[in-house]
Structures are given as structure tokens and as C-alpha cells.
Amino acid sequence: MSTERIETVVVGGGQAGLATGYHLTRRGRPFVILDAGERVGDAWRARWDSLRLFSPAKFDGLPGLPYPGPGWAFPTRDEFADYLQAYAAWAELPVRTRTAVRRVSCEGGRYVVETDGDLRYEAENVVIAAGYDRLPKTPEYAGRLAPDIRQVHAVDYRNPDQLQDGPALVVGAGNSGADIALELARTHRVLLSGPHPGQLPWHIDRRPSRVLAPVLFFLFRRVFTVRTPVGRKLRPKVLAHSAPLIRVKSADLTAAGVERVARTTGVRDGRPVLADGTAPDVANVVWCTGFRPNTSWIDLPVFGPDGEPAQQRGVLEGQPGLYFVGRLFQYAMASSMIQGVGRDAEHVVRHLVARATQRPAPAGTTPLDAHDRSSSG
The missing domain is CATH 3.50.50.60 (FAD/NAD(P)-binding domain)
Structure with missing residues (x-):
């Protein structure tokens, strides 16, 4: 060498x-x-x-x-x-x-x-x-899902053609999960699993955003820093939690027919189990569970x-x-x-x-x- x-x-x-x-x-x-x-x-x-x-x-x-x-x-x-x-x-x-x-x-x-x-x-x-x-993070129980369920992590997801016919469970309701769920809803019945992370109160691609976006980016650059009390208070929360939904809104998901369901907690008889005890019969699982x-x-x-x-x-x-x-x-x-x-x-x-x-x-x-x-x- x-x-x-x-x-x-x-x-x-x-x-x-x-x-x-x-x-x-x-x-x-x-x-x-x-x-x-x-x-x-x-x-x-x-x-x-x-x-x-x-x-x-x-x-x-x-x-x-x-x-x-x-x-x-x-x-x-x-x-x-x-x-x-x-x-x-x-x-x-x-x-x-x-x-x-x-x-x-x-x-x-x-x-x-x-x-x-x-x-x-x-x-x-x-x-x-x-x-x-950049190492995809999936729960340990993912390996116990039935082999007939197609599993895709967000890092490998490209488009709906990767999924097979039948319902899709999207695990993780942050920005990636919401974006992918909305896209999949055009061709699949979609269940979106996980707590709602909150959302920006305006649509980023509409005209009012031209006034609000510069203000927001100014805050991101100049106010929310490690030198300000508000920035130091915000930093650990940002590092520990996913960001609020930015482009997709809850109303968009509802209008597209996406069904919000409880957090996914495990597997029973090869099917994913939710926190409310239900085990939806799905053909696909898309893991939007982040990285380690x-x-x-x-x-x-x-x-x-x-x-x-x-x-x-x-x-x-x-x-x-x-x-x-x-x-x-x-x-x-x-x-x-x-x-x-x-x-x-x-x-x-x-x-x-x-x-x-x-x-x-x-x-x-x-x-x-x-x-x-x-x-x-």
C-alpha cells in the first residue's frame, strides 16, 4: 500500500x-x-x-x-x-x-x-x-415477521413498485414515514404506525411561506445556537427526537386515506403487533425507524x-x-x-x-x- x-x-x-x-x-x-x-x-x-x-x-x-x-x-x-x-x-x-x-x-x-x-x-x-x-435501524423483532411480508427500510426505498400487492404498514411517523406513506397511498392501503411528531403550522410550498420561511431560517441560523439560552435548551430535544412534519400535514395523510395506528411493539404469529394489541394483516412493512x-x-x-x-x-x-x-x-x-x-x-x-x-x-x-x-x- x-x-x-x-x-x-x-x-x-x-x-x-x-x-x-x-x-x-x-x-x-x-x-x-x-x-x-x-x-x-x-x-x-x-x-x-x-x-x-x-x-x-x-x-x-x-x-x-x-x-x-x-x-x-x-x-x-x-x-x-x-x-x-x-x-x-x-x-x-x-x-x-x-x-x-x-x-x-x-x-x-x-x-x-x-x-x-x-x-x-x-x-x-x-x-x-x-x-x-447511516446504519439502518430496525427493531430486533423484524426478523420474526413472516417471510411472505416484504420488508424495506427507508434507506433502500425508491418507489411503490418495490412493494407487493396488499396493505403496507409504515413504521415511523416522522418526515420520511409521512412522505413515503403519502406516496404509497396512491397504490396501497397504508397504515402509519407511531406517535405524531407535530407539524409546521403552514404549507411550505404555498405563497405565505415566502414570508415565513426567511424568518424561520433566520431563527435556525442566528437564534437557535449553542450561544443562546433558547438554543441550549432546544439542542438536546433536537438531538433526541425527530423533527416535526415539514411538508406533509396530518390533513394530507387523512385525505389520501392513510390510517394512523398505534406504535408497533412486536410480532405475533408472524404478524406485526401494535401497542393496542391488534395485529394487522399486511403484505408489506416499510421501516422508517432511522439509523444508528x-x-x-x-x-x-x-x-x-x-x-x-x-x-x-x-x-x-x-x-x-x-x-x-x-x-x-x-x-x-x-x-x-x-x-x-x-x-x-x-x-x-x-x-x-x-x-x-x-x-x-x-x-x-x-x-x-x-x-x-x-x-x-
């Missing part, structure tokens, strides 16, 4: 990684972005076919390049993925696709980033801009008992040179949103550059500009 030495490795080529790359480029720092997808934006292309963003296009641009098109349109999954691909090309970012990172560790005062190929990287800094909450973290590839002592990194606005003081961008409520409610990653990325890069200027260059190395790469075997 050969080794490439570079000042900074950014893990993840989604919006958080690309925004970080933009600010690193502006500062003239040498770096590389590693992404597992075939193309930039493939993490979005892998989601269900009818997905649209919750934020209007005017709030969906990354630093330096506004999202093109009508400002109050809601981009589709593929449209936003294409924008990310175009952004990487526009900013001339050194993204290396088809490069999955399998381990990040520290050796001899430098970070080592191992990939699934024949190349590893040694770096002074690593920016984790890839979500690690997989941090095994980050081989560093940086996670607390809650599974979150012990960070301050993306900076880990106890692990110099390691940074996070794009985490849920990392600094503000907007931190994991498209409109929030640029500000957090800029803060992280500012800290990274300050650290680099204070640190003497390692022996045997030469300065690199943003487009010069050196390798050694």
Missing part, C-alpha cells in the same frame, strides 16, 4: 465536505476530499425517487455559487445532486470519488486515513464531513456516552487537527442543513489555518500549494 502525504483530508463529498473544500481553496491550503460515491452527489441520488428538498432553492446554495433557477422552487433529489456535482467542478475541488474511507487513526502525531483501495493518506488535519449515522451510528471507522477517543463527538463548533480541542462539519446542531439548528454548513465550514477552516501557521512544518516535508500533491510508497 502506498502513502500520500497531504495537509488536510476531508472525508465526505456531500454539501458539508464541498463547503469545507471551498474555504480551504480560498485559503490556499493543500487538501483532498474523499467520497465513496461514483459521482459527487450520489448520496442524494440514492434516496427515494420522489424526494424533494424541504428548503426553497434560494436557501440551497453553497458558498460562492447560488443554486440556479427559481428561488421558490423546491429542488428534486437529482437536481440537487447535479448542483453538487457542478459546484465541485466550478470550485475546482480535488474530489476523489470511489474512495471509501475505512479507518481514521493517529500514528506518530499525524492522522492516518485508510481507504478500501491501495492508497492511504497521512495528514496534519482530518475534517469529518460524512454522516456516520457507525463510528467504528473513526478509531479515535472522541465520542461521548451519547455517541456525539465532544466538540465546540466542530473543533475538538482534545484532538488537535480533527474537525467535524455537518453534524446535527453542531453549532446551530442550521448546522446540518444546506444553508448552515458553509458558516460552520468557514469557522473550522479558520481554526485549521491558524493552527497550521502556528505549527512548524514536519521535518522532511516541503510546502504544497492547493494543486500540488506528493506521494511516497
Whole structure:
């Protein structure tokens, strides 16, 4: 295995990684972005076919390049993925696709980033801009459902054609569950299982939202932060619970014929059992039950008992040179949103550059500009 030495490795080529790359480029720092997808934006292309963003296009641009098109349109999954691909090309970012990172560790005062190929990287800094909450979470009793029930997790759901004829139980009533239930209701009888998480009191794609959305996004960026009492009070609730329904409303589900049922608690005779003791006879189960973290590839002592990194606005003081961008409520409610990653990325890069200027260059190395790469075997 050969080794490439570079000042900074950014893990993840989604919006958080690309925004970080933009600010690193502006500062003239040498770096590389590693992404597992075939193309930039493939993490979005892998989601269900009818997905649209919750934020209007005017709030969906990354630093330096506004999202093109009508400002109050809601981009589709593929449209936003294409924008990310175009952004990487526009900013001339050194993204290396088809490069999955399998381990990040520290050796001899430098970070080592191992990939699934024949190349590893040694770096002074690593920016984790890839979500690690990507292991589908399903209850243990899912394996006891009868084999004639087709099971699909939301991460693998694409469209109703994946399901067989007959009723569908959607487990999990958050945004993903509500969106998928509404789509499935066109072709299936749908039961939506789980408590109602609440909902925004207005329709995001109607004209009044053009007044309300800017106010909401201002709150997300400027008011709901770790620096304000209201933000500090809100943060643990956001980390612990699903968000309220944003696009789909309860009335939409009712009008489409979606039946709300109690929480799913187990299995009896191969059929799902609800909290009220009933066992609906369904042909399909769609698990919209979220994800669990997989941090095994980050081989560093940086996670607390809650599974979150012990960070301050993306900076880990106890692990110099390691940074996070794009985490849920990392600094503000907007931190994991498209409109929030640029500000957090800029803060992280500012800290990274300050650290680099204070640190003497390692022996045997030469300065690199943003487009010069050196390798050694």
C-alpha cells in the first residue's frame, strides 16, 4: 500500500465536505476530499425517487455559487445532486470519488486515513464531513415477521413498485414515514404506525411561506445556537427526537386515506403487533425507524456516552487537527442543513489555518500549494 502525504483530508463529498473544500481553496491550503460515491452527489441520488428538498432553492446554495433557477422552487433529489456535482467542478475541488474511507487513526502525531483501495493518506488535519449515522435501524423483532411480508427500510426505498400487492404498514411517523406513506397511498392501503411528531403550522410550498420561511431560517441560523439560552435548551430535544412534519400535514395523510395506528411493539404469529394489541394483516412493512451510528471507522477517543463527538463548533480541542462539519446542531439548528454548513465550514477552516501557521512544518516535508500533491510508497 502506498502513502500520500497531504495537509488536510476531508472525508465526505456531500454539501458539508464541498463547503469545507471551498474555504480551504480560498485559503490556499493543500487538501483532498474523499467520497465513496461514483459521482459527487450520489448520496442524494440514492434516496427515494420522489424526494424533494424541504428548503426553497434560494436557501440551497453553497458558498460562492447560488443554486440556479427559481428561488421558490423546491429542488428534486437529482437536481440537487447535479448542483453538487457542478459546484465541485466550478470550485475546482480535488474530489476523489470511489474512495471509501475505512479507518481514521493517529500514528506518530499525524492522522492516518485508510481507504478500501491501495492508497492511504497521512495528514496534519482530518475534517469529518460524512454522516456516520447511516446504519439502518430496525427493531430486533423484524426478523420474526413472516417471510411472505416484504420488508424495506427507508434507506433502500425508491418507489411503490418495490412493494407487493396488499396493505403496507409504515413504521415511523416522522418526515420520511409521512412522505413515503403519502406516496404509497396512491397504490396501497397504508397504515402509519407511531406517535405524531407535530407539524409546521403552514404549507411550505404555498405563497405565505415566502414570508415565513426567511424568518424561520433566520431563527435556525442566528437564534437557535449553542450561544443562546433558547438554543441550549432546544439542542438536546433536537438531538433526541425527530423533527416535526415539514411538508406533509396530518390533513394530507387523512385525505389520501392513510390510517394512523398505534406504535408497533412486536410480532405475533408472524404478524406485526401494535401497542393496542391488534395485529394487522399486511403484505408489506416499510421501516422508517432511522439509523444508528457507525463510528467504528473513526478509531479515535472522541465520542461521548451519547455517541456525539465532544466538540465546540466542530473543533475538538482534545484532538488537535480533527474537525467535524455537518453534524446535527453542531453549532446551530442550521448546522446540518444546506444553508448552515458553509458558516460552520468557514469557522473550522479558520481554526485549521491558524493552527497550521502556528505549527512548524514536519521535518522532511516541503510546502504544497492547493494543486500540488506528493506521494511516497
